[in-house]
Amino acid sequence: MTQIKVHYQQALSLINTSEIGLFDSETKLHRQKLYEGTGAGSDFLGWIDLPDNTGSGLLERIEDDASIIREESDAVVVIGIGGSYLGARAVIEALSGPLHAAPGPEVLYAGHHLDEEYHHDLLSYLENKEYSVIVISKSGTTTEPAVAFRLIRRQLEEKYGQQKAARRIFAITDARRGALKQLATEQGYASYVIPDDVGGRYSVLTPVGLLPVAAAGVDIRGLLSGARDMAAHLREHHDVFENPAALYAVLRNLLYKKGRTTEILASYTPSLFFFTEWWKQLFGESEGKQGKGIFPAGVSFTTDLHSMGQFIQEGTKNSFETVLTLKKNRKTLTIPEDKDNLDGLNYLTGKRLGFVNEMAARGTMLAHVDGHVPNLEIELPELNAYHLGSLIYFFEMACALSGYMLGVNPFDQPGVEAYKRNMFALLGKPGFEEEAAKLRQRLNS
């Protein structure tokens, strides 16, 4: 049985248990569509069976390459954007410890934006490092990672020579087509396949996520094992109250229907910052279409209680919170006695900091509920590879179900092309001349 729990007691001011039950048959229908591949976007359901279908051969290869990277390199540069970036970073930041003090290469990112100064400084920084590159792109032509890879590959080849550089480059790309696939074949890069039936935001448990996190020292078998157990649990539990993914999907859709158009994912550990970013992409990109969807926002408490807390407590009432809580912390730190007690904290002497953080979380939930902000809670036993794998799969399934409930295809992203077309035109890409003239006119008017 799963150890991830969804609580909704602190949302009962706006919804009630019998309302949830009314969605039982609908969630069963959507689950059936997912498992049988009969719903919208059914070409992109490969993520459902990934935890079971990832063979030990692939895992061994990833672990071997990760070992090589860890032995040969002070730094590993992960080149990718969107779904080819956020999943890996979410897992690495969650599990590597807040100050990245664990042994192993420093993980750096590139091609996740177009900032000139960042990439300039990154190239300078890398000059005196032994480094490897993991480049992730289905097509090999997405502007941001393609530009970054062109720059970094040139420096790597100047540094090591073409042949040795090729042994430090690991490509994760399409099985057959595309610029990166062709280059990898020509140059002899070690390469991994992005499955055709797994979209970017659902790809963290493919080599897209697994190779970078393994290079960072994460236990990928633990990650997959957690996902596998969650997959089995969700498959076996049909009742909405016993299936946490269905339950969470129903809860957020109920709140959305009652005017809560923003969901704030809150956590009390900064290590989950990029996990929250991954969650924002997963839900925002899956649901934000046809003029619908819940706006996904993130807060890191207690930091943001001192910035966004006032708004949540007393501002516009169009949001709800989903609080990620951990039952157990990885490290122990106890508050010491101070004989003068000027700061008045001696009532906490001998208490763990995690206890104070937990009471802050409990107290905040009740305060925000009093401020008419419904709170959901997703409870995780602790932050390790196994439970993080479970949580990833849980959110993926919840997102798919939630998208179906909303009446959208949770596996496409038709809207992300609009800015790219405009950008290509303004950059003078051949073939976009007519569009470019129109855009320039709009910009100058």
Next chain:
Amino acid sequence: MTQIKVHYQQALSLINTSEIGLFDSETKLHRQKLYEGTGAGSDFLGWIDLPDNTGSGLLERIEDDASIIREESDAVVVIGIGGSYLGARAVIEALSGPLHAAPGPEVLYAGHHLDEEYHHDLLSYLENKEYSVIVISKSGTTTEPAVAFRLIRRQLEEKYGQQKAARRIFAITDARRGALKQLATEQGYASYVIPDDVGGRYSVLTPVGLLPVAAAGVDIRGLLSGARDMAAHLREHHDVFENPAALYAVLRNLLYKKGRTTEILASYTPSLFFFTEWWKQLFGESEGKQGKGIFPAGVSFTTDLHSMGQFIQEGTKNSFETVLTLKKNRKTLTIPEDKDNLDGLNYLTGKRLGFVNEMAARGTMLAHVDGHVPNLEIELPELNAYHLGSLIYFFEMACALSGYMLGVNPFDQPGVEAYKRNMFALLGKPGFEEEAAKLRQRLNS
């Protein structure tokens, strides 16, 4: 004249120029209330004249102490939360370069949350460093920084002995009262005053922000000079179309009245991430009260075009974007030729990465406007201390005016106490016994 410009051409689908003009007399009235101190929250208007009132004696003292920290320390730990944290971090991250490669001590933060593992690892990390501490707290009893300071002070005293440790601690606190003030006096810490008439989120140009940023190597005279020029410009320009702060305040209130209840601050340089966090606190905490206010969200493009882009383009239409753009980049990086051109990027050969980023920004604005998301733009010549100082003052004034337009007191934060009371009760703080029993009952029900 100011070099920061507010553009609204890409919001004209939802608002029009004559509507803006209708607010001319209202903004004049609110400006008068601010300059004459006759509006709500008039005890907290010290920020208005800070750039003019900060004497060279104070600046010299800050610079001297910053030099000592920079000479004696590998790291400086800044302890603070909310307004005692975000302003300094916003400026440091914006100006120190993306990889923090500039010379000088590493800047670390503590007491900005209650994470047990983070503070555990931070203490271990500091053990083998020469370090100094800047502790910022008006009362000295705010839980997060007080706990962190208790822990770090103990370690510092064990490491250096009490006397030498005291010379490495710099306290920024109340002029007369409070736990930290008393401790600073008893122990002989160098100490600075948080003015009584400047609230936390408006305090970045007091020692609260100035000492940490100076310790990080930022030119604080440049920062204040930019703020001073902006202050003069805003004071002298009465017409809403010539006063960028009034104009921005009117624009966002117009959009809010038309149902745009979320404002997304977008920038195209990751160095502005914490500046966006500072902006979120400034506006969210100032406006989010009486069930009103615009929910402040942030995105970092082009990263988030590959995660939040779909939602903004095609999702629920209750937001508008405010895009921070830079006319000039600090570093130069040019896209190289590749003879094979597998990635198809040769049409960009010889172009600067900043140009590509700028065209992404222009193209995205037009795409999002086509997706019925109004776009405002705030244009900054470049990212340096002078212009950042201008931008800070611009936003502070805009926020004050915007709060008055919304009909709230933009200088208080009554809602931030609710969670604290609950937390104290659950932590067993003496005096909260009755509340604790009630809360425990609610949690267990």
